[in-house]
Amino acid sequence: MYSQAEENYLKCIYALEMEHGEEVSTNLIASKIKTKASSVTDMLKKLSTKDLVAYKKYQGVKLTERGRETALRVVRKHRLWECFLVQKLDFKWDEVHEIAEQLEHIESDLLIDKLDAFLRFPKTDPHGDPIPDKHGRMIISETVKVLDMKIGSSGILTGVRDSSGPFLKYLNKKNLALGDKIKVIDIEPYDQSVHIETRTHRLVISNNVAENLYLRNVK
Amino acid sequence: MYSQAEENYLKCIYALEMEHGEEVSTNLIASKIKTKASSVTDMLKKLSTKDLVAYKKYQGVKLTERGRETALRVVRKHRLWECFLVQKLDFKWDEVHEIAEQLEHIESDLLIDKLDAFLRFPKTDPHGDPIPDKHGRMIISETVKVLDMKIGSSGILTGVRDSSGPFLKYLNKKNLALGDKIKVIDIEPYDQSVHIETRTHRLVISNNVAENLYLRNVK
DNA sequence: AACATTTTTTAGACTAACCTAAATATTCTT
DNA sequence: AAGAATATTTAGGTTAGTCTAAAAAATGTT
Missing domain, CATH: 1.10.10.10 (Winged helix-like DNA-binding domain superfamily/Winged helix DNA-binding domain)
Structure with a gap:
C-alpha cells in the first residue's frame, strides 16, 4: 500500500x-x-x-486521521515482531530494534493478526511500550519519570524513553530490567543524579539515565 | 548487502x-x-x-560461486519462513508464498539461524522443497514425476513443481497432500492423463497435473 | 524596525529499477 | 546462404527517494 x-x-x-x-x-x-x-x-x-x-x-x-491509523499499524507490527524476537527466538531486548525496523514493513494483515494470536495478544513490547490492537487502541499506563518521584517512594520500571542499543546495554550491565521494583533513595540537588535501590542492589544513576526511565507508582 | x-x-x-x-x-x-x-x-x-x-x-x-551462495541464502530464508508460517502460525501451504517473498529479504544472519533452531532445523519446506543449511547444503531427494512411474507402482508425494496458489488449492480440493502414498493405476496413452489411488480414494489427474507432482519411489 | 541567524523550501542533479522503441545479433527456414 | 523471425541489447525516458546549493520565510536580537 x-x-x-x-x-x-x-x-x-x-x-x-x-x-x-x-x-x-x-x-x-x-x-x-x-x-x-x-x-x-x-x-x-x-x-x-x-x-x-x-x-x-x-x-x-x-x-491526519488516516495518517495516524497507518502509523499505528506500523507501530503495532514493529512491537509485535519485537515480542516475537524476544519471546520466541531468545533475542535480548537490546538486539531487536534493527530487525523489527525491517519486519515492520511486511505487508499482510492476516500475518500480523496470526502473529498477535501466536504471542497471546501481548499488551506491551519488550521495552514496555504499549502495542496497539488491530483497531489502533492500546493501554497507555500512567507512568512518571524517576526524576519526578518523591524521595523514598517506589515504582515498577515499566518503560524506557530511549530504546537504543547502548542505553539498553547499560541497563543490562547495571542489572536493571522491566518489571523491577525501584525505590528512590535520594536525588542529588547539585547534578540531579539519583540514588536508587532495587530488590538486589543499590546504585547511583546520572540525571541523563533517570530522564529515560519510566516508573509506575506503587505504594 | x-x-x-x-x-x-x-x-x-x-x-x-x-x-x-x-x-x-x-x-x-x-x-x-x-x-x-x-x-x-x-x-x-x-x-x-x-x-x-x-x-x-x-x-x-x-x-558465479558468489552468486549461487547468495541465491541459496535467499532460498534458505524463503523456505524457513514458509515453515514458520505453516507450523507456527497455522497458515495453509497455499497461502504462504507471497508473504515469504517479502520475508526472504529481511537481513540478519542471527535471525535466520535462530529461526532455523526454533523450527528444529527442518529439512524441507511445506511444499517438499529442500532447505539449504547455513553453508548452502541441502538434501535433494531422488524423485520422479508421476508420468515417469511404472504402472502399478507406488510412491510418496514429496514435492510439487508448481507451488502457485491455484495449483495447491486444486490439490487441497482433491485431498492430496505431501506425504501421501500414491499408486499409479493407469496412464491413458491418448492424453497422458493418470488414474491414481491414495489410501482413501481414487481419481484421475490430467497430464498437466501429473507433470507437477513428484514422488519418491517406494516398494 | 532593521539586521542576523535559523529554518524551510525550491531548483536542479543523481541513482536504482523500471519502461518503450529502435537497433543489432542470433537462429530458423527454405 | 539469404531473408524472416526471434532474441537481445542499446538509447533514451520515468519515478521514488535522496542530495547540494541557493532562495525565501520565519524568528531572534539589539
Whole structure:
C-alpha cells in the first residue's frame, strides 16, 4: 500500500507528536530520520497529497486521521515482531530494534493478526511500550519519570524513553530490567543524579539515565 | 548487502538453472520475473560487475560461486519462513508464498539461524522443497514425476513443481497432500492423463497435473 | 524596525529499477 | 546462404527517494 519510506516518515511523525506535541517541524523529522530537511519537505508534500498529513509550508505537519491509523499499524507490527524476537527466538531486548525496523514493513494483515494470536495478544513490547490492537487502541499506563518521584517512594520500571542499543546495554550491565521494583533513595540537588535501590542492589544513576526511565507508582 | 531486486534476480536465475540447466536466457528471466527483457539486460550487467553472475552479451548467464551462495541464502530464508508460517502460525501451504517473498529479504544472519533452531532445523519446506543449511547444503531427494512411474507402482508425494496458489488449492480440493502414498493405476496413452489411488480414494489427474507432482519411489 | 541567524523550501542533479522503441545479433527456414 | 523471425541489447525516458546549493520565510536580537 505505502512504501517503506512513507511508512517510516509516518512512524517518525507519530513518535515526535507523542514526544513534543502536534505540529512537528521539518528539521526535527530530518534529524530523527537522519536525512536532509529538503528530503523531508519533498516527502511531506507527497504525504500531504495522499491525505496522510496536514501540511502547510513553513508551519510543520501533523498526522491526519488516516495518517495516524497507518502509523499505528506500523507501530503495532514493529512491537509485535519485537515480542516475537524476544519471546520466541531468545533475542535480548537490546538486539531487536534493527530487525523489527525491517519486519515492520511486511505487508499482510492476516500475518500480523496470526502473529498477535501466536504471542497471546501481548499488551506491551519488550521495552514496555504499549502495542496497539488491530483497531489502533492500546493501554497507555500512567507512568512518571524517576526524576519526578518523591524521595523514598517506589515504582515498577515499566518503560524506557530511549530504546537504543547502548542505553539498553547499560541497563543490562547495571542489572536493571522491566518489571523491577525501584525505590528512590535520594536525588542529588547539585547534578540531579539519583540514588536508587532495587530488590538486589543499590546504585547511583546520572540525571541523563533517570530522564529515560519510566516508573509506575506503587505504594 | 544486496537490494531486493538483485536478490530476486539471483533467486530466479538459480531456479531456472535448476530447471533448464545453466546458461539461462534473458527472455526466460524476463517472463519469470514478469518484467521486460531490457530491464533484465540492465540488471545482468549490474550483477556481472558485482561478480554474482557470468554474463556475456547474447549468450545468457549463469551464477558465479558468489552468486549461487547468495541465491541459496535467499532460498534458505524463503523456505524457513514458509515453515514458520505453516507450523507456527497455522497458515495453509497455499497461502504462504507471497508473504515469504517479502520475508526472504529481511537481513540478519542471527535471525535466520535462530529461526532455523526454533523450527528444529527442518529439512524441507511445506511444499517438499529442500532447505539449504547455513553453508548452502541441502538434501535433494531422488524423485520422479508421476508420468515417469511404472504402472502399478507406488510412491510418496514429496514435492510439487508448481507451488502457485491455484495449483495447491486444486490439490487441497482433491485431498492430496505431501506425504501421501500414491499408486499409479493407469496412464491413458491418448492424453497422458493418470488414474491414481491414495489410501482413501481414487481419481484421475490430467497430464498437466501429473507433470507437477513428484514422488519418491517406494516398494 | 532593521539586521542576523535559523529554518524551510525550491531548483536542479543523481541513482536504482523500471519502461518503450529502435537497433543489432542470433537462429530458423527454405 | 539469404531473408524472416526471434532474441537481445542499446538509447533514451520515468519515478521514488535522496542530495547540494541557493532562495525565501520565519524568528531572534539589539
